[in-house]
Amino acid sequence: MSAAYATFGLAPAMRAGGVLADGGYQVHRDFVDFIVDGRPLLFQLSDLDAVSPLASDVPPAIFTAQVRSLLLEADAPLPGGRYVIYGCPECADLACGAVTAVIERADDDYVWRDFAWQTDEQFDLELNGYQGIGPFRFHGDEYRTALNSLLDAEGPGSRRVLLIGARVALLAKLAAALRTIGIGADITRDADRVPAEELRGYGAVAFGRGVGEEERAAVRRAFERAGVEVAYVDGLAPIVPLLVAQIEHALDRSPVALRRLTRLVTADGEAGIEVTSTCRVQLTAYRLDRLSRTHTHELFDGLLEPGHHRIPLDGKCVKGESYVVARTAGSVLVESMPR
Structure with a gap:
């Protein structure tokens, strides 16, 4: 079956971290998702908890290598010309399972075909293949432009959060929980004393319920002077898992429609x-x-x-x-x- 043309794009996405009800933790991961015919490809794979290889927390050299690999400027990492499209969000180990596909050139175009679930380099496409997914044929110019744009980008938004509140013990627990799931967190009561270059490292500010309007306004002015746009979170209650969920939502940079x-x-x-x-x-x-x-x-x-x-x-x-x-x-x- 020949591949039908499909549109190709990229968009920011998130694997939401959190403090779970059973006391466990789920790691936060920011990544770039593949948008095929206007929809995230991940959504076509049923309920899959996975991230693409284009994750924000990998070293720049590895991120660049992943982009070059998808452009077929390097050998396929798996036998048969197969590439990892989505992998485990916790460890990226193939043994945990990964969605793979053959990526190949067809004249000036790129084709993704034979999608499958792999837990080992050897697998049975009849048993483990994704029926009804692909093949997709992408126009070469569109495909290359989208991926090359990642190499020129400044990088994803910050995953650091500034915590401001009166209850130091609660803030310390919240900061520890955020760091456990992969989100940096710092505590302060006076953002005026934080240098502008440091303020630029934050993606969100979370206010405790005890922070008054004057303090909140002063914090906003400090970020405005630094020329930084951040998400502001008004803490609903002194409950760590709840506050983590609020902050996770604030850090979500993916388009609402996706x-x-x-x-x-x-x-x-x-x-x-x-x-x-x-x-x-x-x-x-x-x-x-x-x-x-x-x-x-x-x-x-x-x-x-x-x-x-x-x-x-x-x-x-x-x-x-x-x-x-x-x-x-x-x-x-x-x-x-x-x-």
């Missing part, structure tokens, strides 16, 4: 969710009781088809001061429960 999870609302004992492709969605509730103790409840964990969904919420889990976090492999949304 996200899997695009909407979360809570009302009348239900959560309204919208997803753009089949994916696993997890709903977790965090509740503060009258003694400011945190209670965590898993509300939902399952595959959802594209579209709008209404999920009933256990009233006991979301009474009082409660918050709901919706999570997919690449997106996180947070919503307060109406009181």
